[in-house]
Amino acid sequence: MFIKPKVLVTGGAGFIGSHQVDALIDADYRVAVVDNLSTGDRNNLNPQAEFYELDIRESKLAEVFEKEKPDFVFHFAGQISVNQSVEDPVYDADVNIIGSLNLLEQCVKYKVKKIIFSSTGGALYGEADVVPTAEDYPCQPISPYGIAKLSVENYLRFYFEQFGLACGIMRYANVYGPRQNSKGEAGVIAIFTEKMLNRLTPIIHGDGHQTRDYVFVEDVVSANMAMLESEAVDFYNVGTSRQTTVNEVFNFIKKELASDAEPRYDPNAFAGQAVSCLSFEKIQRALGWRPLFDVEEGIKKTVEWFRDKENRK
Numbered sequence: 416m417f418i419k420p421k422v423l424v425t426g427g428a429g430f431i432g433s434h435q436v437d438a439l440i441d442a443d444y445r446v447a448v449v450d451n452l453s454t455g456d457r458n459n460l461n462p463q464a465e466f467y468e469l470d471i472r473e474s475k476l477a478e479v480f481e482k483e484k485p486d487f488v489f490h491f492a493g494q495i496s497v498n499q500s501v502e503d504p505v506y507d508a509d510v511n512i513i514g515s516l517n518l519l520e521q522c523v524k525y526k527v528k529k530i531i532f533s534s535t536g537g538a539l540y541g542e543a544d545v546v547p548t549a550e551d552y553p554c555q556p557i558s559p560y561g562i563a564k565l566s567v568e569n570y571l572r573f574y575f576e577q578f579g580l581a582c583g584i585m586r587y588a589n590v591y592g593p594r595q596n597s598k599g600e601a602g603v604i605a606i607f608t609e610k611m612l613n614r615l616t617p618i619i620h621g622d623g624h625q626t627r628d629y630v631f632v633e634d635v636v637s638a639n640m641a642m643l644e645s646e647a648v649d650f651y652n653v654g655t656s657r658q659t660t661v662n663e664v665f666n667f668i669k670k671e672l673a674s675d676a677e678p679r680y681d682p683n684a685f686a687g688q689a690v691s692c693l694s695f696e697k698i699q700r701a702l703g704w705r706p707l708f709d710v711e712e713g714i715k716k717t718v719e720w721f722r723d724k725e726n727r728k
């Protein structure tokens with residue numbers, strides 16, 4: 416009988432990682448998860464996955480590889496806050512660079528067939544003057560978070576050249592959807608939805624005209640699956656090529672919740688870059704992937720999930 420490959424998912428109790436685990440299990444892969452639950456949640460864990468509560472920086476990671484002998488690795492675990500990376504670049508580099516190197520060493524030792532890494536588009540290209548921005552746009556990260564993501568991309572190229580470790584680098588736009596943590600600074604859709612459901616006033620940084628490229632988590636998971644099942648060793652944007660302002664996001668959520676909330680504008684708060692939007696032409700050409708959810712539809716699904724979560728409390 417054909418036994419499906421084993422996939423190790425770091426950060427599999429987190430937002431994107433847990434959806435990836437579900438999709439892998441639905442496709443009959445065998446799955447093991449490594450997560451230290453720092454921002455992840457036990458409730459996100461698929462019961463069919465083997466779970467190791469562990470930090471990716473720990474030497475005990477070797478024992479997980481010895482036991483599981485994964486064929487493939489998805490690497491989602493990381494410090495995800497740009498602000499925290501600015502406040503504490505050493506911690507950010509420790510988790511995002513050193514932790515990733517610890518993982519790559521094990522991947523080489525146990526002859527992993529491919530590692531798929533969660534990188535970022537927005538934090539690498541910055542305030543690009545070509546929009547939607549393609550992969551050949553110069554990477555000039557201005558935050559330690561972006562610098563660490565680009566460093567890991569470069570290490571992956573080194574590990575491929577030196578040891579033949581195949582890799583897929585996925586540069587996500589702004590991912591949103593069910594299970595996103597509304598506690599952090601990222602994930603404006605999760606933050607606004609939870610505020611409105613609790614009758615609290617959402618705060619919009621700046622004037623709300625800044626745009627982002629919002630990609631629904633199910634689309635991100637399908638791009639990752641396409642990468643897993645392809646022979647390609649390459650780097651791809653995963654976005655929608657569509658810009659949406661923060662004000663529009665606010666209004667979509669407000670409509671979905673039939674809410675009468677009004678935002679409070681904080682003109683002095685750091686609003687980030689004015690524009691961020693990724694071209695998906697390259698991944699469409701190479702893997703035949705394109706996003707299937709437009710932002711209104713994705714927000715509808717996300718709001719439904721947060722509403723159910725409130726009702727379960």
Ligand SMILES: NC(=O)c1ccc[n+]([C@@H]2O[C@H](COP(=O)([O-])OP(=O)(O)OC[C@H]3O[C@@H](n4cnc5c(N)ncnc54)[C@H](O)[C@@H]3O)[C@@H](O)[C@H]2O)c1
Nearest residue numbers: 426428429430431451452453454455470471492493533590
């Ligand atoms: N959400 C986005 O819009 C977005 C955009 C670009 C890139 N990414 C990247 O995608 C990945 C997943 O992000 P997410 O939005 O699902 O965030 P998340 O916080 O929900 O997931 C990260 C997971 O990693 C775990 N983790 C953190 N540090 C760890 C450590 N040292 N050892 C073991 N586990 C650890 C956390 O507990 C959590 O479960 C991250 O690498 C992030 O940088 C996310």
